[in-house]
Amino acid sequence: MKKLLLGLGALAFSAGTALADWSPSGPINLWIGFGAGGETDTLGRLVAQEMSDATGWDIVVENKPGGGGMAMFTQLAAYPADGQTLGMGVTMPVLVNLTIRPDEVPFDLDSFDYIGTVALAQLALVAPADAPYDDLAGLIEYSKEKGGALVAFDAKPQELLMGVVNAQSEAGFKMVTTESSAEALQNLLGGHVDAAFNAGAHIPYLESGELKMIASANASRHSYAPDTGTVREAGYDIYVDPWFYIAAPDGLPEETHTALSEALNNALQSDAVRDAIEKTMHTEPADMGPAETKAMMEDGLKNVGSLFGQ
Amino acid sequence: MPPLDSVLAGFADAFTLFNLLFVVAGVAMGQLVGAIPGIGPVMAMAIAIPFTFTLDTLPAVSFLVGIMKGGLFGGAIPAVLINTPGTPDAAATTFDGHPLAAKGKPLKATKMALYSSVTGDAFSDMVLILASAPIAVIALKLGPVEVCALMIFAFAVIAGLVGDSLIKGLIAALLGLLLATVQLDPEQATPRFDFGYFQLYDGVNLVAVAVGMLAVAEIVRRMAEHDGRPQPAAVPQSEEPGARGVSWREYWGCRWTMLRGALIGTGLGALPGLGSTAAAFMSYASAKRGDPGGVPFGEGNLRGIAATESANSAVMGANLIPLLGIGIPGSVSAALLISAFVIHGIQPGPLMFRTQPELVYGIFGAMLMANLCNLIVGQLSLRAWSAAVKAPASFIFPAALIFCIAGVYLSSGGLFGVSIMLIAAAVSLTLTAVGIPVIVLLITFFLGRRFETSLSQALTILDGDPRALTAHPVALILLVGALATGVWMARRR
Known part of the structure; x- marks a missing residue:
């Protein structure tokens, strides 16, 4: 009996060490x-x-x-x-x-x-499908013509990123703060802003053809949209990851x-x-x-x- | 309107035994907490929210909706039996409910309250179900400028309608907005009024403030006022014919009163921020101006009960119109419902009809179910709730206080929230003592963050130029309406 207990103890010990050299004490x-x-x-x-x-x-x-x-x-x-x-x-x-x-x-x-x-x-910049611009350069051009395109964002870094683009291109984007990406999307679909940042919730609308993706705001392109370039590729050395x-x-x-x-x-x-x-x-x-x-x-x-x- | 198959799928999701179980449990809980003066559905919801986290979204929301609806009727029970409203909404129910009970007809009075509550609620649900999909389509067209104007309009009406003076209402509204500024500001993300606490970066916790200001303050007030005497005994039920129930003729005789109540409740409920208490008083006042029928008002008139209960219950369904339509809460309970949605990763708003149509119609199905359950559970358990009304204060209040603390601890992530709750309770007691309506403060606090964001959005879109408003006629009309309401309210008093 004693031997059995000892054996079991040894077995439990060795099983523990086989998984990792460390195990938590609680x-x-x-x-x-x-x-x-x-x-x-x-x-x-x-x-x-x-x-x-x-x-x-x-x-x-x-x-x-x-x-x-x-x-x-x-x-x-x-x-x-x-x-x-x-x-x-x-x-x-x-x-x-x-x-x-x-x-x-x-x-x-x-x-x-x-x-x-x-x-x-994966953070994307998206716009309505019928907008007269398809990429960041086009959006900047549009913004200059219009005297400031409205861009919705829901976190500070997104605003800062567009600020860098603004400073370099003099696009004059006007940044509209929103409380959630859903609200940003709502404003985009309602036609109240010209472009918006979104991290995933926009994908069904890309598929339904109501929205199009302007740029990836990450350092790299997105897995679901390999053909859309990043903000960095457009010539602005900035990203949000x-x-x-x-x-x-x-x-x-x-x-x-x-x-x-x-x-x-x-x-x-x-x-x-x-x-x-x-x-x-x-x-x-x-x-x-x-x-x-x-x-x-x-x-x-x-x-x-x-x-x-x- | 979403495709019919997702509407049907939604209703099919709702009408399951599993969901029914949660609706019945919610309704029973709502009626019970509503029936016990001092605690109410807001506290019950706040405590229930962290527990619904492990459920799927639909049963979770069904349960909370059940509590909201159960509480609509529950509050009327002590209003009738012991002349003390169980919830603030039922205050006007005491006017005629209690006199009728004093005549030996407490069962008749509570049943009338139940039937008119269910009637008003059913009307409001129908309006919600039929109107919200078209409204969501229109709401998408309402931009930040219009939403901002709508909120200014709502603030004007709230401040004017609730409480005993416009000035005190405005003070409360401004205090609520001030409280809402504690957070990172929406434009520059600069911490404001955080006093070194990182916990305040996301703002003062909503559940903690609501439970503190409504539930804890009420418990403390009642404990302080408690004189050790047992609750006044309810009048014994008379056995004469017609004293125990409400006949179809009596119910039908109140149809116009109930319809008017339901219309007032639905109308006020659809405007963000206006509570059921205001609707109940308005409906009672307008019923009083009409034909009283056999008995004068204030002496046990069935129409008096019908007017208040149909109106305060009709508010709830309509409250979800701004919630689902534009994503802003119509009341304290609706604000709590939003936090439950967010826990489940859903942002309420017009896009819900696009992205989650099954869920939306599932909730509608659950609301209809809750309505029916309200009637059945109410019928079956009236006696049990009448006993709950008489539960000893020495048991109820300490237990309720523990529930408040536990609920806030769970939902706000620790003792910091509990401290906020206690501070909120102290503030609420102080403000109530000087006649400042706390409920107005709470509503503007809930709407404050959203208001600030839409104001900032509107200013960006308009380029800070008021003349640009001419391109937004809807907003212009709402702003003129707000001004007119303010002037009218000030004159009327």
Whole structure:
């Protein structure tokens, strides 16, 4: 009997080490920087579920909304780096805050160890299908003739991007703020603005032929519209890449960091996660791995700096 | 109008046993919380929202709609039995409901309230179902300039109609708008009034403020006023014929009163921000000017009950017209409903008819179901709710307070929201003490962010030039209407 127990113990131990060199000492908390529902939350919960199924870890998802993730990352930076607490957020609000008010933000990019990325939101500039312009150059031309075309946006970086285009081309775009991409779309379809930014909700209207895509605002072209060029290709060295990513407090032990990154990467391979990302965001899962994620954050900060002209 | 097959598919989604279960549960819960003075459907919805997160969208919204509708009638029960409205909307129901109960006919009075509530509600639902698809098409043509003008018009009417003075109404409206400025500003994303709290970047939490100002403040007020005596005993039911129920003749005799009430309720409900309380009082006043029938008003006239209950219930369906049409809430409960939509990743607005027609018609189906359930559950459980009315305050209020705290903790993501709730309760008690209508403050607070955004959009589109308004005749008419309403309201008082 004693022998059997010992044997079972050894078996359990070896099974544990076969999966990873590290295992959590209790439930892992995955904090979501946004409220329940919405894209980040939906993705975070799915990823947590997949990671938990594959590794047997107990992962508890908790919403910590506020300031586009700033409230959550502020708290996360102050937590012990033991791999028991992770945070998921979106790059743009964090980078914007680090750019425009670095003194007020109680953390910087080095306050975290990056586990990996989850997906990239594909941000498009779209216009009504019957508009007399098909690309960014045409829109700029139209704006000059009209004395300022109206462009709807729902996040600061989109406005800044058009500001850079404005400054270089003297297009004179007039930027119309909206509360959601749905509202931006509503104004576009109602004929109240000439173009609008959207990250996925516009795709059904491209298919129905009511809208056309003017440009990709990301660094690269979009998977569903490989023929439409980016803003960068049009000659403006600027882009907006909102990445969904997961980070932990800085100073994770090497094996913990590796185990977490591997678990995330495996989870993103699953069909359920892929389907969810395609459904909610019209893009694909994309994990860059820890080192690349960190580099992406640093490049992103430079890029946001140029958005703000700093 | 969306294609017929998606309309039918929507109704088919709604009429399932699973969904029916949630509707019945919602209605029963709404009637119960409505029947207990001090707590109401707003609190119940706020607590229920985080729990509906794990459900699919349709059952979640069906459940919340059930609570809203159950509460419409529930509030009338204590209004009739103990002369205390269970919800503010039922305040005018006490005028004739309680005198009738005092004559030994409490069952007759509550049943009349139930039937007229269901009638008004059914009328309003029909208007919503028939009108909202065409309105959504028109709404797409309403640009930011028109929406901004519409909101100014609504503010003028709200401030003038609610409360006892135009000035106090305006103060409340401005306080609400001021509270709505706590957030990142919509144009430059600069934090305003955040006092170093990142949690305030997204604005003051809506659920926390609503529960604090309405539920917690009311609980505290009632606890403070409670003198330790048991609730006044309800009058015993008389056994004479006709005292227990409402005959068809009596119901039919109130048809014009109910129709007028339903029209007033629907009309006011369709305008963003106007609550059912105002509709109930207006309908009662206009019924009073008409023919009273056998009994004078104020002495247990069935028409008095019919007038208020049909009007306050008719507001709810119509409240969804601005919500689905232009994506702005018509009332506090509609604002909570929006936050439930957003939790499920749906942005309410005219595009819903395009992107989610099944869901929209599923909700309509659930509303019709909730209406029928209101009638059936109400009939079957009147006695149970009458017992709930008499539940001891020493049990009800502490329990309700715990529910408020738990609900806000869950939906606002922590104790920060709970602190906001407590501050909101204190502010609400103070303002009520000096006669400033808190409900106006809440409505303008809910609409404030949206108002600021449309104002900024309108200014961009008009290039800041008021003369450009001539290209927007609809907006111009609404602005003149707002001015006229203000002047008229000020003169009338």
